[in-house]
Amino acid sequence: xxxxxxxxxxxxxxxxxxxxxxxxxxxxxxxxxxxxxxxxxxxxxxxxxxxxxxxxxxxxxxxxxxxxxxxxxxxxxxxxxxxxxxxxxxxxxxxxxxxxxxxxxxxxxxxxxxxxxxxxxxxxxxxxxxxxxxxxxxxxxxxxxxxxxxxxxxxxxxxxxxxxxxxxxxxxxxxxxxxxxxxxxxxxxxxxxxxxxxxxxxxxxxxxxxxxxxxxxxxxxxxxxxxxxxxxxxxxx
Amino acid sequence: xxxxxxxxxxxxxxxxxxxxxxxxxxxxxxxxxxxxxxxxxxxxxxxxxxxxxxxxxxxxxxxxxxxxxxxxxxxxxxxxxxxxxxxxxxxxxxxxxxxxxxxxxxxxxxxxxxxxxxxxxxxxxxxxxxxxxxxxxxxxxxxxxxxxxxxxxxxxxxxxxxxxxxxxxxxxxxxxxxxxxxxxxxxxxxxxxxxxxxxxxxxxxxxxxxxxxxxxxxxxxxxxxxxxxxxxxxxxx
Numbered sequence: 001x002x003x004x005x006x007x008x009x010x011x012x013x014x015x016x017x018x019x020x021x022x023x024x025x026x027x028x029x030x031x032x033x034x035x036x037x038x039x040x041x042x043x044x045x046x047x048x049x050x051x052x053x054x055x056x057x058x059x060x061x062x063x064x065x066x067x068x069x070x071x072x073x074x075x076x077x078x079x080x081x082x083x084x085x086x087x088x089x090x091x092x093x094x095x096x097x098x099x100x101x102x103x104x105x106x107x108x109x110x111x112x113x114x115x116x117x118x119x120x121x122x123x124x125x126x127x128x129x130x131x132x133x134x135x136x137x138x139x140x141x142x143x144x145x146x147x148x149x150x151x152x153x154x155x156x157x158x159x160x161x162x163x164x165x166x167x168x169x170x171x172x173x174x175x176x177x178x179x180x181x182x183x184x185x186x187x188x189x190x191x192x193x194x195x196x197x198x199x200x201x202x203x204x205x206x207x208x209x210x211x212x213x214x215x216x217x218x219x220x221x222x223x224x225x226x227x228x229x230x231x232x233x234x235x236x237x
Numbered sequence: 238x239x240x241x242x243x244x245x246x247x248x249x250x251x252x253x254x255x256x257x258x259x260x261x262x263x264x265x266x267x268x269x270x271x272x273x274x275x276x277x278x279x280x281x282x283x284x285x286x287x288x289x290x291x292x293x294x295x296x297x298x299x300x301x302x303x304x305x306x307x308x309x310x311x312x313x314x315x316x317x318x319x320x321x322x323x324x325x326x327x328x329x330x331x332x333x334x335x336x337x338x339x340x341x342x343x344x345x346x347x348x349x350x351x352x353x354x355x356x357x358x359x360x361x362x363x364x365x366x367x368x369x370x371x372x373x374x375x376x377x378x379x380x381x382x383x384x385x386x387x388x389x390x391x392x393x394x395x396x397x398x399x400x401x402x403x404x405x406x407x408x409x410x411x412x413x414x415x416x417x418x419x420x421x422x423x424x425x426x427x428x429x430x431x432x433x434x435x436x437x438x439x440x441x442x443x444x445x446x447x448x449x450x451x452x453x454x455x456x457x458x459x460x461x462x463x464x465x466x467x468x469x470x471x472x473x474x
Binding site: 031032033054055056057059060061062063064066067070071108110111112113114115117118119121122123151152153154156158176177180181183184185186206 | 268269270291292293294296297298299300301303304307308345347348349350351352354355356358359360388389390391393395413414417418420421422423443
């Protein structure tokens with residue numbers, strides 16, 4: 001079995017790359033900036049694909065996530081893709097900093113195009129998530145929430161309106177792009193998201209994100225250990 | 238020489254696919270929905286890569302454009318990528334419906350992330366365009382403008398603020414994603430954009446876009462004939 005994590009930032013992946021001692025496979029995706037880490041965990045192959053860097057910073061956002069996911073699927077043929085990272089969430093939904101959620105669905109909240117059942121529907125995305133996601137969350141005692149993706153760290157009124165109308169709960173910057181590419185190949189996608197900031201806390205997002213990043217990524221590592229154990233032993237995969 | 242057009246919608250590509258009589262290469266990108274058309278023009282290979290469809294509509298937006306561009310470059314190794322399609326423009330800059338522009342630069346206007354020289358700069362994009370773009374525009378008597386890309390058909394105040402601050406002129410939904418992927422491979426990218434709607438006309442965008450789509454795409458065909466002739470004879474390629 002091959003489990004492939006797709007992760008945007010080094011900070012998000014590092015604690016659990018170190019935990020498993022998986023190794024960088026140099027230039028695997030060259031000339032693309034994406035980086036591959038690979039190792040073995042209880043007989044399964046564990047891959048972590050990072051977006052890599054451009055202009056001196058870790059590549060974030062939907063275009064880089066599309067490139068990384070497409071490259072990962074085409075080159076590695078994983079049984080499941082796991083998009084793991086940080087997100088914003090809502091106090092009003094009972095979310096806390098460094099709480100880790102499993103995605104129950106995935107949508108875009110910043111692709112505003114008119115047309116029910118045409119471009120409007122396509123732009124929202126609402127791609128399928130791995131059918132075992134709810135069962136995994138239940139078994140591991142984790143909450144679920146719908147991932148909602150946009151290309152910005154902030155949240156404008158037009159974003160919030162779409163998030164509320166479509167039940168978005170876990171606000172990230174890559175999830176739906178990863179889900180879109182997985183949908184093209186019918187590859188199962190599982191979301192594991194750790195909360196760095198509360199969108200309705202009134203705090204400045206970037207400051208809150210930066211302050212909580214380390215704690216949220218440590219929580220992500222602990223959650224991913226359980227997730228990997230579960231996936232390796234899941235007969236559905 | 239191989240010239241590869243990356244185009245989102247069938248409506249944008251059809252007039253000029255028919256003009257050159259280039260043929261669909263079935264299942265070339267399978268299982269991806271992207272479609273390849275290929276033919277020969279005066280000794281050069283002309284490719285048109287369409288995003289294809291999902292959920293019953295032509296795939297639009299930055300994720301589909303990322304997938305199509307990555308696939309096109311990896312499989313076809315073009316000497317130049319041309320992103321040709323429709324755009325919004327501004328009356329105040331002197332733009333008219335069905336006027337065709339050459340891109341002088343390219344940026345995103347809906348990836349709001351803080352950080353000068355870090356994520357903020359990366360998120361704006363500002364990827365290089367083909368070095369011969371200005372010269373081509375001058376030779377063909379076409380105006381130039383900076384392409385500015387977002388995932389929505391509408392324009393929110395936060396979008397306009399970024400567009401004005403960074404000199405965006407031709408508002409589209411794919412250009413910067415195509416430019417991002419080209420930048421990863423150092424493949425030259427040329428933009429040819431035809432105006433369907435005026436962002437500052439006060440008209441409803443989707444209605445204006447739909448009304449002018451046919452006329453703008455016919456103008457695009459005429460412009461692309463000149464562009465292709467120019468590229469085939471350009472010693473820099």
